[in-house]
Structure formats: structure tokens, C-alpha cells
Amino acid sequence: MIDQPDSRDAPAADSAWFGDRAVPPEAKQGLVRGVFDNVARRYDLMNDLMSAGVHRLWKRSFVEQLRPRPGERFVDVAGGTGDIAFRILERIGAGDRAGGVIVCDLTPAMLAVGRDRAIDRGLLDAIDWVAGDAERLPLADMCMDGYTIAFGLRNVTRIDRALGEARRVLKPGGRFFCLEFSRVALPLLDRAYAAYSDAVLPALGRVVAGDEASYRYLVESIRRFPAQDLLLARIEAAGFRLARYRNLSGGIAAIHSAWRI
Amino acid sequence: MTDRNPDVDPKLLEILVCPVTKGPLVYDREKQELVSHQAGLAFPIREGMPIMLPDEARPLGDDEQR
Numbered sequence: 001m002i003d004q005p006d007s008r009d010a011p012a013a014d015s016a017w018f019g020d021r022a023v024p025p026e027a028k029q030g031l032v033r034g035v036f037d038n039v040a041r042r043y044d045l046m047n048d049l050m051s052a053g054v055h056r057l058w059k060r061s062f063v064e065q066l067r068p069r070p071g072e073r074f075v076d077v078a079g080g081t082g083d084i085a086f087r088i089l090e091r092i093g094a095g096d097r098a099g100g101v102i103v104c105d106l107t108p109a110m111l112a113v114g115r116d117r118a119i120d121r122g123l124l125d126a127i128d129w130v131a132g133d134a135e136r137l138p139l140a141d142m143c144m145d146g147y148t149i150a151f152g153l154r155n156v157t158r159i160d161r162a163l164g165e166a167r168r169v170l171k172p173g174g175r176f177f178c179l180e181f182s183r184v185a186l187p188l189l190d191r192a193y194a195a196y197s198d199a200v201l202p203a204l205g206r207v208v209a210g211d212e213a214s215y216r217y218l219v220e221s222i223r224r225f226p227a228q229d230l231l232l233a234r235i236e237a238a239g240f241r242l243a244r245y246r247n248l249s250g251g252i253a254a255i256h257s258a259w260r261i
Numbered sequence: 262m263t264d265r266n267p268d269v270d271p272k273l274l275e276i277l278v279c280p281v282t283k284g285p286l287v288y289d290r291e292k293q294e295l296v297s298h299q300a301g302l303a304f305p306i307r308e309g310m311p312i313m314l315p316d317e318a319r320p321l322g323d324d325e326q327r
Binding site for chain 2: 100102106108111112115128129130131132133136137138139140141143
């Protein structure tokens with residue numbers, strides 16, 4: 001099962017991937033935070049440009065599959081700018097938002113952007129903003145109906161710890177949903193996508209966010225992230241049940257979901 | 262964004278725990294901190310936002326330990 005064509009997901013025993021660089025695990029978190037401190041203000045604009053707006057469709061599909069219900073409580077991890085939280089609340093509608101959403105992100109600068117957007121949308125009361133680490137969530141055991149992480153797991157140093165924490169904070173019957181860039185499954189698309197990633201994305205980062213290096217990191221981190229089946233196996237290994245995934249746009253991204261039983 | 266100091270949502274306080282020990286936190290409203298006695302750390306609250314990162318927490322002094 002754990003048989004990957006290349007060993008991208010396995011840096012030397014004592015190091016972690018920061019893009020294409022192997023770094024000590026304790027260094028990765030600070031480096032990742034540096035990236036998001038740098039890009040926070042332009043992050044949403046960059047996502048629109050980078051994916052030609054497609055990330056909006058992926059996120060819509062993600063929240064549709066999550067099926068949030070009134071009264072349920074969600075934590076959106078690495079959800080700094082509030083994109084997923086807003087969609088969850090909009091889908092629940094104006095009714096019972098008593099459960100609400102906690103947005104937990106490593107980078108206070110990203111949370112500040114999200115909170116300002118929440119004020120603009122009149123959603124401030126339904127969302128709590130907490131700076132926290134996916135590997136060490138500051139939340140009690142079994143307090144959440146749903147855990148979401150969209151374009152965040154890739155930036156976590158120790159994925160398995162983050163998955164363990166996700167399971168811990170979910171109530172029995174709670175669900176885990178991960179949206180992440182994945183491995184393109186179509187032969188021609190994968191080459192076109194690779195060329196686009198190498199040439200276009202860092203250039204966009206330079207022009208729009210004034211920060212080519214941070215966007216180069218994003219491209220490289222996408223390549224390092226485990227492919228669909230491998231991530232599925234790790235979700236199961238963390239103790240989740242009924243794990244499955246669905247490709248989006250030919251596997252450029254994928255939605256993994258599972259239950260805590 | 263200057264001197265705004267909103268209170269933390271009481272519903273959030275009910276489920277927040279120390280990220281290190283998963284033990285309870287004590288809310289110090291005056292200092293705007295969430296104190297984990299087990300970990301010996303005080304987590305700051307900035308503009309109503311709990312910063313639950315051990316690297317940004319203040320180690321408790323001897324006189325603050327229980």
C-alpha cells in the first residue's frame with residue numbers, strides 16, 4: 001500500500017521538507033509562518049490569479065460535501081482568511097448558527113485579514129479566531145462536529161500529528177474534511193500543469209505579491225505532498241473510518257473525507 | 262485597530278485548552294492572558310484573539326506558579 005513511485009514524502013529521518021529544501025523539523029514551522037506573514041495581505045487575490053478562480057469552485061464543492069447543519073460546531077484549521085468559515089456559515093444560512101466556526105491558523109496576520117473580512121460580511125459573531133498549531137490544537141477532546149483544513153495540511157510539518165489532533169477534537173460521529181492540491185491523474189494535463197507551476201506561479205508571486213520566493217515555496221510544497229492514495233492511508237492510520245477521496249480538476253486538487261466513529 | 266480590546270467569546274473559553282498539556286486554562290482578564298499552570302505558560306490575547314502558540318507565550322514567574 002505504502003508504495004510511492006518516488007520518495008518525495010520521506011525526507012531524511014530527521015528533517016522535514018520546506019519546499020524543495022530539507023530542513024530540521026523544528027525549523028519548518030517558522031519558515032512556513034514567514035511565508036504567510038509575507039503573503040497575508042494579497043493571499044486571496046493571489047489564489048484567484050493562480051488558479052484562474054477555480055479555487056472558488058473547489059471550495060464550494062468542499063463545503064457542499066461537508067453538508068454543515070444548523071447548530072453544528074466546526075473548526076477550520078489553517079483557515080486564516082476565513083474563506084471556508086464564511087462558506088460554512090452561508091450554507092447554514094441565517095438560522096441557527098449557535099455552533100459557529102472556530103478558525104485556527106498559525107499566522108496571526110492571516111487571521112487579522114479574515115477578521116476584517118468577517119466584519120465586512122456581518123459574520124463576526126459566528127466566528128472565533130484563534131492562533132494555533134495544527135499539530136497542537138488548543139481545543140478540548142471531542143468538542144467538534146466537523147474539522148476542515150483547506151490548502152493547509154501541506155504546510156504542516158508532521159502530517160500524522162495533525163491528523164491525530166483532528167481525530168482527538170472531533171466528537172464520535174464527527175467528520176474530517178481536507179481540501180488540498182494533489183497529484184494530477186491525466187498524462188497531458190500533468191505536464192502542462194508542471195510547466196505552468198514552474199514558470200507562471202512564481203512570476204505571478206513576484207508581480208502581485210512582490211514575493212517570488214514565497215510562491216516558489218508554495219509550488220514546491222505541492223509537489224512534495226503525498227498523492228491521493230498515500231494520504232488516504234495516513235488518514236486511516238490516524239484512526240479515522242470510511243476514508244475516501246474525490247479528485248477535482250483531474251487531480252490538481254482532491255477532497256479527502258473520513259469519520260471519527 | 263488601535264485600542265480595541267474585545268472580550269473573548271465565553272463559548273470559546275469553554276473549549277480552549279492548553280495546546281501543550283491539554284489541561285485547563287485560567288482567563289486573566291486584566292492581563293488579557295490565558296494561563297496554563299500545568300505548562301507554566303501564559304498565552305496572550307491580542308485584540309480579543311487568543312494566541313495559543315507556545316513560542317509566543319510568557320513563561321510564568323516563580324511567584325505565579327501554583
